[in-house]
Amino acid sequence: xKTGNFTKALIPTSATHPGALLRDEIEYRGxxxxxxxxxxxxxxxxxxxxxxxxxxxxxxxxxxxxxxxGVDAYYWLRxxxxxxxxxxxxxxxxxxxxxxxDTLSGSVxxxxxxxxxxxxxxxxxxxxE
Numbered sequence: 201x202k203t204g205n206f207t208k209a210l211i212p213t214s215a216t217h218p219g220a221l222l223r224d225e226i227e228y229r230g231x232x233x234x235x236x237x238x239x240x241x242x243x244x245x246x247x248x249x250x251x252x253x254x255x256x257x258x259x260x261x262x263x264x265x266x267x268x269x270g271v272d273a274y275y276w277l278r279x280x281x282x283x284x285x286x287x288x289x290x291x292x293x294x295x296x297x298x299x300x301x302d303t304l305s306g307s308v309x310x311x312x313x314x315x316x317x318x319x320x321x322x323x324x325x326x327x328x329e
């Protein structure tokens with residue numbers, strides 16, 4: 201099996217901080233940041249820096265969101281990880297834009313095996329029909 205650089209060829213133009221998603225969620229529910237801070241038993245400043253994208257969502261903060269709003273803590277942590285990775289990809293592309301062309305032209309070898317055990321399930325179910 202040949203392996204190589206697994207960085208996605210699609211580089212996001214911007215990364216969305218999970219605080220922006222949380223702000224959208226509370227606005228949809230008609231909750232103010234101050235109310236959220238009270239319900240989460242946190243200082244308004246601590247909630248504000250997350251909502252403004254100035255601070256990452258920690259596991260403890262994600263658990264408080266889960267207890268307060270009922271949105272799974274793993275969701276918030278996945279969104280934080282996605283934000284962090286997107287920022288790294290953007291920075292890597294800005295530093296080495298030529299690597300994107302190498303990936304798109306196929307000169308970088310990638311694994312030819314499925315990425316997961318579920319990757320080929322669609323093909324099997326079509327064969328059974």
